[in-house]
Amino acid sequence: MTMRQRANYSLIALACLFILSLILHWQLDQPWWTKALLFIAEAGMVGALADWFAVSALFRHPLGMRWIPHTAIVPRNRDKLVEGVVYLVEQQLLNKQMIEGQLAKLNFTELFIGWLDKKWNMKLAEQVIQKLLSVVLRNVQTESVVPILEQRLKDAAGRTVLAPYASKGLAYAIEKGYDHQLIDLLIDTTQKRVLQSDVKPAIKRLLESEKDKMLGKDGGSWLTRALFSFAQAADAVNFDDAVDVIYRDLLLLLAQLKDHDHELRIMLRDQLLQLVKLLEREDIEAALEEWKQQLLQELTIAPFLHQVIAGLVEQLYPTASASGDADATTMQKWLARLLHQYWNWLKTDELSKELIEQKLKSFMLHLIEKEHKVIGQIVRSTLDTFSEQRLVEFIESKVEVDLQRIRVNGAFIGAVIGALLYGLLYGVYEPLLELWR
Numbered sequence: 001m002t003m004r005q006r007a008n009y010s011l012i013a014l015a016c017l018f019i020l021s022l023i024l025h026w027q028l029d030q031p032w033w034t035k036a037l038l039f040i041a042e043a044g045m046v047g048a049l050a051d052w053f054a055v056s057a058l059f060r061h062p063l064g065m066r067w068i069p070h071t072a073i074v075p076r077n078r079d080k081l082v083e084g085v086v087y088l089v090e091q092q093l094l095n096k097q098m099i100e101g102q103l104a105k106l107n108f109t110e111l112f113i114g115w116l117d118k119k120w121n122m123k124l125a126e127q128v129i130q131k132l133l134s135v136v137l138r139n140v141q142t143e144s145v146v147p148i149l150e151q152r153l154k155d156a157a158g159r160t161v162l163a164p165y166a167s168k169g170l171a172y173a174i175e176k177g178y179d180h181q182l183i184d185l186l187i188d189t190t191q192k193r194v195l196q197s198d199v200k201p202a203i204k205r206l207l208e209s210e211k212d213k214m215l216g217k218d219g220g221s222w223l224t225r226a227l228f229s230f231a232q233a234a235d236a237v238n239f240d241d242a243v244d245v246i247y248r249d250l251l252l253l254l255a256q257l258k259d260h261d262h263e264l265r266i267m268l269r270d271q272l273l274q275l276v277k278l279l280e281r282e283d284i285e286a287a288l289e290e291w292k293q294q295l296l297q298e299l300t301i302a303p304f305l306h307q308v309i310a311g312l313v314e315q316l317y318p319t320a321s322a323s324g325d326a327d328a329t330t331m332q333k334w335l336a337r338l339l340h341q342y343w344n345w346l347k348t349d350e351l352s353k354e355l356i357e358q359k360l361k362s363f364m365l366h367l368i369e370k371e372h373k374v375i376g377q378i379v380r381s382t383l384d385t386f387s388e389q390r391l392v393e394f395i396e397s398k399v400e401v402d403l404q405r406i407r408v409n410g411a412f413i414g415a416v417i418g419a420l421l422y423g424l425l426y427g428v429y430e431p432l433l434e435l436w437r
Contacts, residue, residue: 004400007407011048014411017041032426039422040415047414051407058403059392074395075388082383090376099368109357113347125336146305153305154296163288167279174272180260183268189307191254194247204243 018041025034056062057071065071074081173179193199256262278284346352386394396403 003404003408007048007052007404007411010408010411011045011052014041014045014048014415018045035426036419036422040418043418043421044411044415047417048407048411051410055403055407059396074392078388078391081391082380085383086376086379089379090373094375096368096372099372100365103361103364103368107357108360109353113353117347125339128339129335146302146309149305150300150302153301158293158296161285161289162292163279163285166288167276170272170279171276174269174276179269179272180265183265184258187254187257191251194250194254200243200247203246204240207242 018038021034021037021041025031025038028034053062057068057073059072059074061068061071173182257264259265279288383391
């Protein structure tokens with residue numbers, strides 16, 4: 001049972017007791033105990049009613065009677081209340097002097113070092129590096145960087161004997177499982193490309209091109225054309241259905257290729273292992289160099305570089321790398337170790353920590369001086385969103401129990417006072433009055 005219900009029940013109980021005692025008082029020829037009961041019930045009911053009116057008048061018009069003055073005090077003084085709360089928070093609880101005094105007691109650099117030192121490890125350093133690299137990559141001007149990068153890569157590749165590095169690199173990649181990662185990346189890229197809207201029309205054009213080639217092999221025989229036209233009319237040859245089947249099978253194959261135990265991937269890995277051995281032969285090395293030089297002259301790698309940079313941005317994007325599932329690259333690990341060493345040095349360098357603390361507090365004090373009024377604005381804007389009803393409910397909810405307890409206490413104290421008055425009147429005053437007569 002809530003305190004409001006208890007207060008209401010106490011008022012109803014006293015009203016019923018008053019009516020009952022009044023009836024008994026007149027029906028039983030006014031015995032003393034009915035008079036005492038009447039005194040107690042009347043005083044308790046008056047106290048309960050008075051406190052109910054007082055509590056209700058704080059937040060609303062009792063029984064909707066707007067003509068009664070000094071009621072609905074909180075809604076009528078909404079603006080004063082808001083300004084009072086704003087002043088209290090801005091000038092008393094969170095004034096500039098108090099905030100500056102609290103800032104002076106704190107050493108933010110030591111607090112930050114202590115907090116971060118509990119969490120700092122190489123894994124965190126790698127994540128920081130990944131996030132920093134992602135910011136750099138997202139701001140790279142790809143169109144201007146790619147031509148320069150392409151030319152430098154071609155020059156470096158032209159001067160380098162490819163076969164030994166290719167053999168060792170391929171063997172290392174296979175040993176570490178990088179070939180699976182590369183294939184997975186290629187599959188993901190292919191899936192994104194296949195899901196684009198122009199793929200199905202391209203497949204249909206290819207089928208129609210093959211149809212034209214087939215019909216043209218025998219000089220465009222009328223029998224071949226007639227049979228094909230009949231098949232199309234009978235819906236035995238339906239390019240739209242064929243496109244749907246090919247497209248669905250293509251998506252299914254790409255999904256199946258993500259399984260590292262798929263037979264095509266196993267066959268590809270076997271071929272790569274054989275290629276590692278072939279690259280060690282001198283004749284293969286010479287042929288590879290000749291092929292490389294020809295390829296460098298004819299091939300443009302600009303589209304590939306665009307895709308690589310886009311892939312790096314996607315792979316190193318902070319929200320993607322925060323999961324920690326992918327291992328950090330060698331460069332990221334090196335940068336992480338460098339950052340970790342600098343962190344250990346900073347923790348022991350008192351001069352650097354003092355300088356950081358001074359700069360940090362100077363910035364905070366400047367911010368407080370310029371933006372302290374924002375505190376009051378936030379409080380005011382928050383309270384301004386409250387309707388009168390919501391404001392009343394908000395304030396009333398904070399003091400609901402105490403206010404209703406006042407009503408219960410009023411009923412109880414009124415009843416006690418009624419009993420005392422009856423005792424004084426008929427137990428003291430009336431006997432003394434009889435003696436004086």
